[in-house]
Amino acid sequence: MNKQKMAVIGLGHMGRHMIHRLLPQYTEKIELVAICDSDESSLHREVAEAGIRPRLYTDYRQLLDEVTLDLVYIAVPPSLHYDVARIAFEKGVHVFCEKPLANSLTEARSLVELAEKADVLHAVHFSLPLDPAVLKLRGLLEQQAIGRIQSMDLYLEFQQWPRAWQQNPWITSRQQGGYLLEVGIHWIQMIQQVFGPITHVKSEIEFPLDSNQSESRVQAVLRLHNDIEIRLSGTDQREGEERVSLVIHGEEGTLALENWCNLYRSNKDADLQPVSVDDVVSPLPILKQIIQILNGESGLIYDFHDGYNAQVVLEALRKPGEGFTDVRPQLMGDKTEGFIVTT
Known part of the structure; x- marks a missing residue:
């Protein structure tokens, strides 16, 4: 070979x-x-x-x-x-x-x-879509483990931006940096793979006074093709450890993917409990x-089609319009x- x-x-x-x-x-x-x-x-x-x-x-x-x-x-x-x-x-x-x-x-x-x-x-x-925790989450959703999904919360919350190991000349620039672009893009693409197309975006962003610096606070709503809404909370001033997580609220319970790869599940009126992913074989x-x-x-x-479709949503988040922006005309296929x- x-x-x-x-x-x-x-x-x-x-x-x-x-x-x-x-x-x-x-x-x-x-x-x-x-x-x-x-x-x-x-x-x-x-x-x-x-x-x-x-x-x-x-x-x-x-x-x-x-x-x-x-x-x-x-x-x-x-x-x-x-x-x-x-x-x-x-x-x-x-x-x-x-x-x-x-x-x-x-x-x-x-x-x-x-x-x-x-x-x-x-x-x-x-x-991210092929991480063992996400594959396990997807399997639980297919089994209706928490019933019909009602809503989701996405947290992109950092003590500071950039993080200590990310020091470079562009990571904080409004043109090329910021946590929406660097971290949020992973979650946008994963959501598109697991839950289907994001079709509407509403975003409010606070920027520092320095026009060259990336976003500080973000509040947004991503609406899926089936009208389920994902509330996004972003900040570079979080107290305590950073949180990069997706919490899925269903009629019969909750699934939480905390800090990228830690999966938790709860039933109604019960605390979240860890879910093992040791039985999952990932293609990564x-x-x-x-x-x-x-x-x-x-x-x-x-492929690049996936990259483009994730960027459609990313740009709608980073450049808010009035109310919801319908991104469907820009997406490539389904x-x-x-x-x-x-x-």
Whole structure:
């Protein structure tokens, strides 16, 4: 079996995770042939720590022009996603992109069109719907464990933004940063996969006086296609530990996905109790699914259409209108499942 030749562009938190944690699990199937980051000292430090010897670049355009690739992993700031992916598609390279898909809805739609024209694999790094706790939650919902869903609450509440491990020049910028864009996009996409399309958005946002800074407080309502409403509460001034959670209220009880991966359940008039997910087999990581697809096997990914549909809702949240905004005219189809594909 020939190894897939891969490049990593961007050595922020996710790029470092890729070269230090994920790729070492698949050395028999992937060859990391090149890495790009604008910080040359970071390049040399990270490859030394990883014990690898790929070609090193500070200019992604030069890398994509000089190196023969099968797959590129894009982990640069959102404003660069479009240009990197565009060049990769022009060269017929498969693309694995971090979220959000792009820095605007216009760019996201264009990337979908470019991906379709290139006829190569295109995936966004959405993993939350395939997390064991979410898979367990989905199974309980299918079993009507809490009866008919009445409403939901989504909490994106932080002591500060950015968090201590997220220090970089763009994470707090109104253009590219903020917790709605960085964290909220995961939950928007997961909700779209598990519960169906979000069709209407109503949002109120408070920003700092500095016009360059991202949101401070958010109060919003996301309305699903079946009229179930999700109340969103966001802040960067939470007292106590951060809370990133979805609570689902049903006629017969409650399900709560607390802090990403801790699942709880209660019946009527009972306290929430932990739910074990030890019996759940997850297809994660997404990289494994991509490798399967590139090797001609079936795989489960979330493609650029999924990235675009999540960005439709994200942009409606970040740029409120008067009352509810109907986002249905902008959505692409009624796609609520992961993309299963073979090559």
